[in-house]
Amino acid sequence: MAEQKKRWTWELPGFEPRKSFERDDPEPHPVVRRLSVSPSSLVQRPELPKQPLAAKLQKLKDQLQHAREDYLELRQEASDLREYSNAKLDRVTRYLGVLADRAHKLDSHRINQIKLSLQSQVVTGSFCFLVANDLDLLPSSIFWHYNSNVSSFYDQAALETEARISPLINEKKKLFNELLTAKGNVKVFCRTRPLFEDEGPSIVEFPDEFTIRINTGDDSLTNPKKDYEFDRVYGPHVGQGEFFRDVQPFVQSALDGYNVSVFAYGQSRSGKTHTMEGSSHERGLYQRSFEELFDLSNSDTTSTSQYSFYVTAFELYNEQVQDLLGESINSMSRINIGPQDSFVELVQQKVDNPLDFSILLKGAIQNRGRDSAKATVSHLYVDE
Numbered sequence: 235m236a237e238q239k240k241r242w243t244w245e246l247p248g249f250e251p252r253k254s255f256e257r258d259d260p261e262p263h264p265v266v267r268r269l270s271v272s273p274s275s276l277v278q279r280p281e282l283p284k285q286p287l288a289a290k291l292q293k294l295k296d297q298l299q300h301a302r303e304d305y306l307e308l309r310q311e312a313s314d315l316r317e318y319s320n321a322k323l324d325r326v327t328r329y330l331g332v333l334a335d336r337a338h339k340l341d342s343h344r345i346n347q348i349k350l351s352l353q354s355q356v357v358t359g360s361f362c363f364l365v366a367n368d369l370d371l372l373p374s375s376i377f378w379h380y381n382s383n384v385s386s387f388y389d390q391a392a393l394e395t396e397a398r399i400s401p402l403i404n405e406k407k408k409l410f411n412e413l414l415t416a417k418g419n420v421k422v423f424c425r426t427r428p429l430f431e432d433e434g435p436s437i438v439e440f441p442d443e444f445t446i447r448i449n450t451g452d453d454s455l456t457n458p459k460k461d462y463e464f465d466r467v468y469g470p471h472v473g474q475g476e477f478f479r480d481v482q483p484f485v486q487s488a489l490d491g492y493n494v495s496v497f498a499y500g501q502s503r504s505g506k507t508h509t510m511e512g513s514s515h516e517r518g519l520y521q522r523s524f525e526e527l528f529d530l531s532n533s534d535t536t537s538t539s540q541y542s543f544y545v546t547a548f549e550l551y552n553e554q555v556q557d558l559l560g561e562s563i564n565s566m567s568r569i570n571i572g573p574q575d576s577f578v579e580l581v582q583q584k585v586d587n588p589l590d591f592s593i594l595l596k597g598a599i600q601n602r603g604r605d606s607a608k609a610t611v612s613h614l615y616v617d618e
């Protein structure tokens with residue numbers, strides 16, 4: 235009985251499972267492996283008469299088809315499982331929000347009467363962006379980094395409140411990050427851009443959202459089309475907003491204190507700058523991620539913390555680091571980045587809203603300089 239009392243339930247009025255995932259059976263269907271090749275078919279039966287070649291070929295084709303169907307089925311199940319865990323996580327998060335809200339209401343009148351004192355500052359996660367034409371050379375790359383400094387206000391009442399809810403908040407953060415990690419610590423997305431008129435007809439197809447099919451044009455091959463698989467593939471019609479949707483969960487993870495890096499890699503003119511920087515009417519990942527950071531921190535009802543965001547930006551070119559915020563007049567604050575024996579000291583600038591960030595970003599991009607040799611180096615390398 236005592237054991238039962240300790241348990242708590244997600245089932246709160248108004249916090250039913252997401253409509254999109256409602257079904258009678260709350261558990262995902264267990265994965266049932268269907269073998270494409272039946273075990274009996276693997277047993278050698280020498281007494282069977284020799285089949286004509288065409289029949290054998292047909293049999294192999296059928297088995298191949300079964301294997302493909304199995305594969306697609308398993309992938310669908312994996313996708314269902316992902317949706318299921320997202321739905322669960324969503325409910326946990328909302329439940330924690332309700333708990334925190336209640337705790338906050340209970341204590342807010344007391345908190346107002348007590349002088350707040352700043353007692354600790356904790357540096358949490360970071361969010362980095364990196365753009366590069368080539369991993370070895372790293373020409374013309376730009377690196378963004380933010381630190382979120384979490385300042386907590388403590389007094390007796392707040393301490394009690396926090397003691398009650400912080401295990402739950404930490405559990406939520408842990409669960410969320412474990413979910414992302416379970417989906418894969420490193421995600422590789424492949425984005426294609428629309429073709430320009432002088433680039434000829436397209437040689438890519440998108441059989442599904444994980445596969446890109448390239449027509450090599452090599453007629454000497456039995457199948458000149460090659461398939462490449464990624465965690466997600468985006469066709470040329472996919473806009474900045476839709477693309478950002480898959481990056482969004484990592485912003486939450488960064489806010490929860492985990493380190494996140496976003497890296498754009500591809501040949502010249504493939505769309506890295508468009509994806510990361512974008513334009514004023516098609517905002518890229520930099521801008522959208524910071525908007526999301528501010529949105530999340532403002533709507534974080536489960537936290538007793540306050541967030542401060544700092545940005546550093548530098549360019550790494552020919553193994554030389556150039557601080558892109560070095561010219562900032564207001565910024566005196568500095569941070570060391572990298573290992574202790576070879577760190578670089580960079581200016582870090584506090585940003586209070588997405589507009590601040592946008593202005594800072596513009597200035598940093600301008601500070602990258604106009605050295606045409608940079609473009610030449612990257613083009614030369616690609617051409618090789």
Ligand SMILES: Nc1ncnc2c1ncn2[C@@H]1O[C@H](COP(=O)(O)OP(=O)(O)OP(=O)(O)O)[C@@H](O)[C@H]1O
Binds near residue numbers: 501508612
């Ligand atoms: N998804 C997209 N939708 C529409 N236009 C795009 C897209 N991606 C790239 N472009 C356009 O393609 C051109 C080349 O893209 P971009 O400058 O981003 O390439 P890049 O990889 O950064 O090149 P570089 O390495 O030479 O700097 C630009 O004119 C850009 O506006």
